[in-house]
Amino acid sequence: MASAFMIAAGVAATALAGRAILRHAQSGGAAGTGIFQHLKGMAGIGGGVDKGFEDPMSRTEAAKILGISASADKDTVAKVHRKLMILNHPDRGGSPYLASKVNEAKDVLSGKMRSNPFR
Numbered sequence: 633m634a635s636a637f638m639i640a641a642g643v644a645a646t647a648l649a650g651r652a653i654l655r656h657a658q659s660g661g662a663a664g665t666g667i668f669q670h671l672k673g674m675a676g677i678g679g680g681v682d683k684g685f686e687d688p689m690s691r692t693e694a695a696k697i698l699g700i701s702a703s704a705d706k707d708t709v710a711k712v713h714r715k716l717m718i719l720n721h722p723d724r725g726g727s728p729y730l731a732s733k734v735n736e737a738k739d740v741l742s743g744k745m746r747s748n749p750f751r
Contacts, residue, residue: 685733694737706742713738 686693695702698712716734720726 689733689736689740691740694740697733697737698741700741702741704741709738709741 691702695704698704698709698716700708700712704712713734717731720730720734722728722731
């Protein structure tokens with residue numbers, strides 16, 4: 633009986649700690665500052681974008697995805713791209729679709745837009 637109580641208490645403590653961590657991260661207090669606001673804006677939650685991604689992607693949309701200015705230099709684009717890909721790489725459980733959009737945004741802003749034969 634005591635072990636069941638200890639397990640339940642552990643699960644409850646873990647859930648409360650996870651909730652506190654997520655709330656802290658959503659307010660921009662985590663290492664990925666603003667990533668939740670980015671994703672909310674991209675998904676149309678909270679008054680961000682009212683539609684899906686543009687085809688082909690514009691410089692403005694690419695800048696919104698990376699969270700930088702559309703006139704940012706290539707070094708800034710590369711640093712932000714690297715940070716987002718580390719946080720959202722498909723090999724580490726991230727979304728392949730979002731990773732492809734982050735890659736496309738980097739290509740658009742760095743002027744290396746690849747030609748896609750399927751468009």
